[in-house]
Amino acid sequence: MSDLLIQCENAGKKFAKSLNRSMLYGFTDIVRGSFGMFPDSDRLRKDEFWAVQDVSFSINRGETLGLIGPNGSGKTTLLKMLNGIFLPDRxxxxxxxxxxxxxxxxxxxxxMLSGRENIYINGAILGMSKKEIDRKFDAIVNFADIGDFLDAPVRHYSSGMYVRLGFAIAVHCEPDVLLVDEILAVGDRDFSIKCYQKMHQIRQSGVAIILVSHSEYVIREYTEQCLYLDAGKSKFLGNSDEGISSYIKDVVSKKNPAINSEKPNALSKKAVIKSLHFEDGTNNVVDYLETGNALNLIMELEVKEKVLKPIYSINFYGDNGFLYCANSFYDGLEFNELLPGKHIVKVAIPQLHLPVDQYVCSTMVAEESPVNVVDCEYQSYRFTVGRAKNARGSVKLPAQWNIN
Amino acid sequence: MQKIYEPFQYLKAGIRIWPLMVRDIIDHRELISRLFWRNLISRYKQSLFGQVWIVLMPLLMVGTFAFLKKTGVFQFGATSVPYPLFALTGLIIWQVFSTGLITGCSSLVSAGDMISKINFPRESLVFASLAQAVLEFIIKLVLLAIFLVIFNYPVTLLGIILFLITVIPIFILTLGLSLFFSLVTGIFRDTVNILSVLVTLGMFLSPVVYPLKISNNNFWLQLNLLTPLIDAPRDALLLGKVTNWSMWGVASIFSILVFLVAWRVFYIAETKIAERI
Structure with a gap:
């Protein structure tokens, strides 16, 4: 068997926004088609739009592809076409x-039926024979780990248990390609990890996986390639890290004005932050760094009135939702008063062990107490931390190895 | 196992689609039986009398009509066989059509999520609902056998064989109409309501609970293709002979045609339905 599992060539699918029209179009297409008159698929009729347009990609044995994009960008529609639930219009x-x-x-x-009964039914729907299910029944139950609930009607299951059982059945039906929509988010942490491990394992046995996820972490960690869909069109196809970056860049460029307006208003403005920039270990100005490398932040201050006991702080807000912070107050450092005039504040971070992500960096100057803010630049500076070369994972841990 | 998905592929396939359609059913016979069991178990799981309803319904209906006849509310000529036997046989055959059609029509809609989220041959759902009708028919035959013993009414072996043969077309017709109307129901949900009214009307337009003789020349009854499909098996069982083979033959051929056309339409339309259900 060849290694090429899925080849998608200029696939497109159109939908009608109005339900009535979609029924009308569907009906006329079938009737006309029955008489050999095929509608012009490329033309959009009134109220129609392309849910997926001109998407091409291919996936081989053992490869993984992540599908990313905002809601309504056509990810699920594409999955359904790959699965044959919808036929493409082009x-x-x-x-x-x-x-x-x-x-x-x-x-x-x-x-109304029990988990046990549903395993057999769902397995049959997914194309397994009774013998096959009998053989894998224990493995499925073990993987799903739903305990006593196996013989309870599935209506009493929690949504997490639904996912457990559903995933367990799907991975045990030995597919060549596994299509996974954003569903694993429902399971608890242990189960999510188990699922991703299982996917990793079946992938090594040659299964190709196409995964829809809104978690950049998942896409980065579990897929090599990614396809970024925006309004049905393929905007990026290639390396996952780059795909995520281009997706995030788009998302951020849309929302940036709102971020800037979130500046706190109680600023004493005795000093003003004029600029901030990043330099790498060799003093080149950068906005991208591999994790674990040296970073210098250079902040330019214009002081108008004397600031007593100044406090400096640098915050990295990751798109993963976490805040990473360096703050001179919590470090217990006391600096001399700032006198009027221009000053340069240089923050050196010898090893920036931030997880691979997109960050917005904010910086703050306060007087005597962190709440007494003099000036801040709130989330205005963007910075990207990339994957380290010759490393796995989001962070390259500085480790010392002692072997006795 | 290579699959190619292209626009309108099922339409463009033309006549080559028939072997594919048959293959799909044969390959998925296990799925059909699973879906059948699923419906069967789930339907009666929450009811007090469970499967007893299958025989209770025709019993109650026969009781009702026997009562109406006895009180003279309903007036129709005498039947050559004891009336309860006549009505019960008629009802059992009729219910293949009526309940089979109604459950068949809603089989796609009631599967809901499955249709739009999983790829499997959707006709299995309709075929499974017909299997349900077959099972209920068999259970009701036991009831009929008990009735025959109670009334001490002799039937011949030939009669039974003829009965089993002549009753087949009504199943085929039911399956065909179910395939077609389940699609329509997928688009217009009110189809089931309209159909159940039409089915009730159909019951009184067909010689189910009254004998054909009294209104022999009635235009509607003559036109009604269900008439021979009900009359022939009943005559075969209770009288041991089929009086009007030619009418039955016409109706049977018509039933088969309905089934083939509906199956083909279903195969073409099922992916479109998945988009809309």
């Missing part, structure tokens, strides 16, 4: 091998 999709899809977990579950 282009062609070639699938070699068995596709296992988790587009909505528990979609085939019957709420």
């Amino acid at each position: 282009g062609r999709i070639t699938v070699n091998g068995k596709v296992g899809a988790l587009i909505q977990v528990g979609a085939g579950f019957h709420p």
Whole structure:
């Protein structure tokens, strides 16, 4: 069997915004088509739009592809086309091998039936024979780890248990390609980790995985390639790190004005932060750094009135939602008073062990207490931390190895 | 196993699609039986009398009509066989059509999420609902056998064989109409309501609870293709012979045509339905 599992060539799918029209179009397409008159697929009729447009990619055995993009960008529609639930309106999709899809977990579950009964039904829907399910039943139950609930009707399951059981069945049906929509977010941490480990494992056995996720971390860690969809169009296809960066750049450029307006208003303005820039270890101005390398932050201050006991702070807000902070007050440092005139504040971080992410950097000067803010530049400076060469993971840990 | 998805591929396939359609059903026979069991178990899990309803319904209806006949509210000529036997046989055959059609029509809609989230041959849902109708039919035959014993009414082996053969077309017709109307229901949910009214009307337009003789020349009854499909098996069982083979033949051929056309339409339209359900 060839290594090419899915080839998607200029696939497109259009939908009508109005329900009535979508029914009308669907009906006329079928009737006209029955008489051999095929509608012009490329043309958009009234109220129609392209949910997915001209998307091309291919995926081989053992490869992983992440699908990213804002809500409504066509990720799920694309997955459904790959799975054959929808036929494309344009282009062609070639699938070699068995596709296992988790587009909505528990979609085939019957709420009145027990977990045990649903394993057999769902397995049959996914194309497993009774023998096959019998053979894998224990593995599925072990993986799902739902305990006593196995014989309870699935309507009594929590949403997490639904996901557990659904995922367990899907990965055990031995697909050649596994399509996973954003569903693992529902499971608890332990289970998510277990799922990702399982995906890693089946991938090594040659399964290709296409994963939709809004978690940049997941895309970075678990997919090599990513496809960034925006309004149905393919905006980026390639390395996951780069794809995430270009996605985030787009998201940020849309929302940046709002961030700037969030400046606290109770500033004494005795001193003003004129500028901030980043330099690497060799004093080149940068806005990108590999994790673990040296970073210098250079802040230019114009002091108008004397500032007693100044406090300096540098904050990195990651897109992952975490704050990483260096603050002279909490370091217990006391600096001399700032006299009127221009000053340069240089913050040296010998090893910047920030996780791979996009950051906005804010900086603050306060007087005597951190709440007594003189001036701040609130989230105005962007900075990217990239993956270190010859390393795995988000952070390269500085380790000392002693072997006895 | 290579699959290619292209626009309108099922339409463009033309006649080559038939082997594919048959293959899909054969490959998925296990799925059909699973779905059938699923419906069966879940339907009666929350009801007090469970599967008893299958035989209770025709019993109650026969009781009702026997009562109406006895009190003279309903007036129709005498039947050549004891009335309860006549009505019960008619009802059992009729309910293949009525309940089969109604459950078949809603089989796609009630599967809801599955249709739009999982790729599997959707006709399995309709076929599974027909399997349900077959099972209920068999259970009701036991009831009928008990009735025959109670009334001490002899039936011949030939009659039974003829009955089992002549009753087949109504299943085929039901399956065909279910395939077609389940699609329509997928688009317009009120189809089920309209159909259940039409089915009730159909019951009185067909010789289910009254004998054909009294209104033999009635235009509607003659036109009604269900008439021979109900009459032939009933005559076969209770009288041991089929009186009007030609009418039955016409109706059977019509049923098969309905089924083939509906199956083909279903196959073309099922991906479109997934977008809209």
